[in-house]
Every structure is written in structure tokens, then in C-alpha cells.
Amino acid sequence: MKSFDVIVVGAGTSGMMAAIAAAKAGSNTLLIEKNKRVGKKLLLTGGGRCNVTNNRPAEEIIAHIPGNGKFLYSAFSQFDNYDIMAFFEANGTHLKEEDHGRMFPVTDRSKTIVETLFNQLELLGVTIYTEAKVEKVLRKEDQVIGIALEHEKIYAPCVILTTGGRTYPSTGSTGDGYKIAKRLGHTISPLYATESPIISDDRFIKEKTLQGLSLQDVSLAVLNSKGKIVVAHQMDLLFTHFGLSGPAALRCSSFVNQELAKNDQRKVVLQLDIFPDLSVEELKQEIKKKLLEQPDKTLKNALKNLVPERLLHFILDQASLTEVQAKIVTEEQIEKLVQHFKFFHINAAKTLPIEKSFVTGGGISLKEVQPKTMESKLVNGLFFAGELLDINGYTGGYNVTAAFVTGYVAGTHAAAIAEYTYLPEID
Incomplete structure (x- = not known):
């Protein structure tokens, strides 16, 4: 024996x-x-x-x-x-x-x-x-x-x-x-x-609009069914052909799966804050300052170095502000733009499988x-x-x-x- x-x-x-x-x-x-x-x-x-x-x-x-x-x-x-x-x-x-x-x-x-x-x-x-x-x-x-x-x-x-x-x-x-x-x-x-890339069926993901775009030091949050933040991570993020990857996405992935499991949810909303170190008011002032410097230019040119160009064009398009001139932008339009920068919503359908x-x-x-x-x-x-x-x-x-x-x-x-x-x- x-x-x-x-x-x-x-x-x-x-x-x-x-x-x-x-x-x-x-x-x-x-x-x-x-x-x-x-x-x-x-x-x-x-x-x-x-x-x-x-x-x-x-x-x-x-x-x-x-x-x-x-x-x-x-x-x-x-x-x-x-x-x-x-x-x-x-x-x-x-x-x-x-x-x-x-x-x-x-x-x-x-x-x-x-x-x-x-x-x-x-x-x-x-x-x-x-x-x-x-x-x-x-x-x-x-x-x-x-x-x-x-x-x-x-x-x-x-x-x-x-x-x-x-x-x-x-x-x-x-x-x-x-x-x-x-x-x-x-x-x-x-x-x-867990520690898994996140898959999204959002149209801009499927159309690969932001594929390959890497963002440094942004905040990605997972929202529950009532819209409250479950967890948020301020790290780097990468847009891929299927959704999101990079440290911020990986850290949020286990919470995405846990939320999906609750009440058999079909999707979980992620909230991206591209300027986590600026308050809504501070970002407004930053945008106004840039617009005052170049009043005759369109928003996409006046705000050129605010974020990567592809991301800027996408957000301006989402806010229907692509061809608007800096000098005629209203307070309401600036508010709309800030909302897109600070509360960019992405729908998570699932993560990659465990394997x-x-x-x-x-x-x-x-x-x-x-x-x-x-x-x-x-x-x-x-x-x-x-x-x-x-x-x-x-x-x-x-x-x-x-x-x-x-x-x-x-x-x-x-x-x-x-x-x-x-x-x-x-x-």
C-alpha cells in the first residue's frame, strides 16, 4: 500500500x-x-x-x-x-x-x-x-x-x-x-x-469607430439597474473591435458579470469619465477658455488638443455639434458637450468567457x-x-x-x- x-x-x-x-x-x-x-x-x-x-x-x-x-x-x-x-x-x-x-x-x-x-x-x-x-x-x-x-x-x-x-x-x-x-x-x-475584456453591442463599437484608441487615466464605472455606481476605476482604457480592454475594463469586468447575473439583466451600463480630475464646472471653464482663444473656428478645430481627435469628432457628432462655430456656441451646448465627456455611457453585453x-x-x-x-x-x-x-x-x-x-x-x-x-x- x-x-x-x-x-x-x-x-x-x-x-x-x-x-x-x-x-x-x-x-x-x-x-x-x-x-x-x-x-x-x-x-x-x-x-x-x-x-x-x-x-x-x-x-x-x-x-x-x-x-x-x-x-x-x-x-x-x-x-x-x-x-x-x-x-x-x-x-x-x-x-x-x-x-x-x-x-x-x-x-x-x-x-x-x-x-x-x-x-x-x-x-x-x-x-x-x-x-x-x-x-x-x-x-x-x-x-x-x-x-x-x-x-x-x-x-x-x-x-x-x-x-x-x-x-x-x-x-x-x-x-x-x-x-x-x-x-x-x-x-x-x-x-x-474576472479580469476580462468587456464586450459591447453598441453601434459605435460594431462600426469600429474608436477601435484601437487608447485613453490614459480615465475613470470607468459600472452602474447598477438603478443607475448608481457599483465600482469605478481610474486607469487606462482601450477601445477594441468588440468592446473595451485595458486595466480599467479588466478591473470592472467581475462587477459587470455580477450585475448581469442579477435579475437576468441583458446589459449593464458603463459610465466613462474622460476627465476624472476635473469637476463639471472646471471642465466647462476649460472648454470656454479654448473657445474664446479661437472664436472663428469650428468646435472640432477650436478643441483640437482637448482629447484624441477621433474621440473628439465622435463626441461632437453624438452631441450634433460638429460644424458649430466656437463664437456662437450656447451655454446649453457646452453643458451638453461636458455631459458627453463626463458621463459617456457604454452598454456592456458580457465579458469574454472564463476560458x-x-x-x-x-x-x-x-x-x-x-x-x-x-x-x-x-x-x-x-x-x-x-x-x-x-x-x-x-x-x-x-x-x-x-x-x-x-x-x-x-x-x-x-x-x-x-x-x-x-x-x-x-x-
């Missing part, structure tokens, strides 16, 4: 860290991966450079994890982003800080991060099975007793599921863990795409997981970590941080429990 203290299923970010933590705590650990190699998805993060964590205080990190980030307070008190940085530095992988606190390896290669984790696994004597698919987790009454592969059963008093979400299925994230957890009695909160998004929202219901240990409240010896949990953050190192933190905590506590848990007699 083949047995271990701890079995980790899935050798991604959280799985590798869970196996390292368990082995460091003295457990005989097995890490199982269905791909040919470990860390396949981690190699893609940060555009192949691996945004490994974020150099911000824990409070700020958690604030950037809008999908149940508060669940992580207990885990962060045991292992946090600074511990992640210390781990890599201690193992000879130096990190550098870029904008918004994002941390990357100085090599600019995600392979460096995966190799560091793999080397640690080997140094700690973790057994690694690749090209091995776990069919189910074995249990006896309310206690985990191991896992079943296609042709083999392996026993352990603790099993950690770290199989990832459903983004990038080519990396192995095909939702296996949800099925396994469901069979063990766990609830799966509805899955949805083409950066992060999976939803997952294992956190009501059924102990925040201090990541252990199941339903089955003894069963642990969860990473994207499988109903936790999702913005891009910028926040999701990877959550994966490393939950992985470490699950691995540490699984090792502690395995030490004094004996497998029941197996038939």
Missing part, C-alpha cells in the same frame, strides 16, 4: 507552495500534476515575466482582492506578501519592483520562479507525479484517506486540492477540482469571468472552509488553496499572492494534522 502524510493535487502556484510548506514541516509529501511539467500556468503570468507578488501593506493587498479578500486576513497573519519575497530572495531569486508595487524576478523570466519552486520541492524530497490525473478523493465516513488515480490508489490522512480555476484550460485548469469537491459535499459558488479571461470568479464556498487553516469544514483532512476557492483579485500580483498564501497555510496545517492523524483501517 502506497501512502504519504500529505498529498497535494495540482502543481501550480498554490500547489507547489503547499507541497513546499508541508515538506518543510516534516511531512512525507506527494505532489500530483496532470500535465507533463509543473507550473505551466505560472509560466504565463505577467506576460511571461511572472508578477510574483505586490510590495504593498497587507490591508492594501486585501483591498485589491474584491472577491472575498477579507477571508484572507487570518492567512496573511501567518504568511504574507513579504514572506513570499523573502522566500524567493532566500533561495537566490532576486526580485525588482515596478509600477503599482508589482514584483518581478530580475531575470524578467517566469521560468526563474518555476525553477526556484521546483528546486525547493526536490531539495525537500517531495515526490512528484506528472501526467497523473486524480479521479477522486477517497474518504471513509468524514475523514480523507487518499486519492484514486486511473489505475492506482494512494493513501494519506490529508489531501490538498489546488487544481486551479477554469481560465487557460490549455494549462490544465479545466475545473476538475470543482467536480471532486462537489462529490465530497462542497458547494460551488457560480463561476464567472479566455485572466481569473476565475466564484468557486468553493468559503462558508465551508476554515479561514485559519484552509481545511474543509465538511471533511476532515481535506484542504483547498488557490483559484479553486471563491477568491479573486485584480491583476497586479494579487491573485498570485493569494495563491501562494493559501497554499502555504494549507500545507503547514495539513502537515500538522497529518502528524497525529492515523488512517482508519482500509478495506
Whole structure:
């Protein structure tokens, strides 16, 4: 009978860290991966450079994890982003800080991060099975007793599921863990795409009027069915052939999907503020000043450098002011123009599907997981970590941080429990 203290299923970010933590705590650990190699998805993060964590205080990190980030307070008190940085530095992988606190390896290669984790696994004597698919987790009454592969059963008093979400299925994230957890009695909160480009059926999008136009430091807000702002992000935005992309759109996407799910809404209204740092009155004065400087010109020439030319022409066209001369513009027309600049509405029909998004929202219901240990409240010896949990953050190192933190905590506590848990007699 083949047995271990701890079995980790899935050798991604959280799985590798869970196996390292368990082995460091003295457990005989097995890490199982269905791909040919470990860390396949981690190699893609940060555009192949691996945004490994974020150099911000824990409070700020958690604030950037809008999908149940508060669940992580207990885990962060045991292992946090600074511990992640210390781990890599201690193992000879130096990190550098870029904008918004994002941390990357100085090599600019995600392979460096995966190799560091793999080397640690080997140094700690973790057994690694690749090209091995776990069919189910074995249990006896309310206690985990191991896992079943296609042709083999392996026993352990603790099993950690770290199989990832459903983004990038080519990396192995095909939702296996949800099925396994469901069979063990766990609830799966509805899955949805997050950090995803937004699709719009608006006429100007379909006609590609603004396709390829990039706007810096604008504010994009998601409105609820009553027209109230749910969330707003002041970042860069890109108009595409299908809708919106860029940081502001990605950060709003999870809220778009959540609003669409409410009352089966067919569309969600987005509100773009092209001048978020100016009040309505300040923008009026700015426009009046430009018109006074060139009274004989048409609006499209007098306001030439106010915004990118294509955007200006589009907004003037929307406001029916394209050929109006600066000197005859009325107060009402200026007001109309300002409304278009400050309250530009775009209808969101949906986002790209989960498979083409950066992060999976939803997952294992956190009501059924102990925040201090990541252990199941339903089955003894069963642990969860990473994207499988109903936790999702913005891009910028926040999701990877959550994966490393939950992985470490699950691995540490699984090792502690395995030490004094004996497998029941197996038939």
C-alpha cells in the first residue's frame, strides 16, 4: 500500500507552495500534476515575466482582492506578501519592483520562479507525479484517506486540492477540482469571468469607430439597474473591435458579470469619465477658455488638443455639434458637450468567457472552509488553496499572492494534522 502524510493535487502556484510548506514541516509529501511539467500556468503570468507578488501593506493587498479578500486576513497573519519575497530572495531569486508595487524576478523570466519552486520541492524530497490525473478523493465516513488515480490508489490522512480555476484550460485548469469537491459535499459558488475584456453591442463599437484608441487615466464605472455606481476605476482604457480592454475594463469586468447575473439583466451600463480630475464646472471653464482663444473656428478645430481627435469628432457628432462655430456656441451646448465627456455611457453585453479571461470568479464556498487553516469544514483532512476557492483579485500580483498564501497555510496545517492523524483501517 502506497501512502504519504500529505498529498497535494495540482502543481501550480498554490500547489507547489503547499507541497513546499508541508515538506518543510516534516511531512512525507506527494505532489500530483496532470500535465507533463509543473507550473505551466505560472509560466504565463505577467506576460511571461511572472508578477510574483505586490510590495504593498497587507490591508492594501486585501483591498485589491474584491472577491472575498477579507477571508484572507487570518492567512496573511501567518504568511504574507513579504514572506513570499523573502522566500524567493532566500533561495537566490532576486526580485525588482515596478509600477503599482508589482514584483518581478530580475531575470524578467517566469521560468526563474518555476525553477526556484521546483528546486525547493526536490531539495525537500517531495515526490512528484506528472501526467497523473486524480479521479477522486477517497474518504471513509468524514475523514480523507487518499486519492484514486486511473489505475492506482494512494493513501494519506490529508489531501490538498489546488487544481486551479477554469481560465487557460490549455494549462490544465479545466475545473476538475470543482467536480471532486462537489462529490465530497462542497458547494460551488457560480463561476464567472474576472479580469476580462468587456464586450459591447453598441453601434459605435460594431462600426469600429474608436477601435484601437487608447485613453490614459480615465475613470470607468459600472452602474447598477438603478443607475448608481457599483465600482469605478481610474486607469487606462482601450477601445477594441468588440468592446473595451485595458486595466480599467479588466478591473470592472467581475462587477459587470455580477450585475448581469442579477435579475437576468441583458446589459449593464458603463459610465466613462474622460476627465476624472476635473469637476463639471472646471471642465466647462476649460472648454470656454479654448473657445474664446479661437472664436472663428469650428468646435472640432477650436478643441483640437482637448482629447484624441477621433474621440473628439465622435463626441461632437453624438452631441450634433460638429460644424458649430466656437463664437456662437450656447451655454446649453457646452453643458451638453461636458455631459458627453463626463458621463459617456457604454452598454456592456458580457465579458469574454472564463476560458479566455485572466481569473476565475466564484468557486468553493468559503462558508465551508476554515479561514485559519484552509481545511474543509465538511471533511476532515481535506484542504483547498488557490483559484479553486471563491477568491479573486485584480491583476497586479494579487491573485498570485493569494495563491501562494493559501497554499502555504494549507500545507503547514495539513502537515500538522497529518502528524497525529492515523488512517482508519482500509478495506
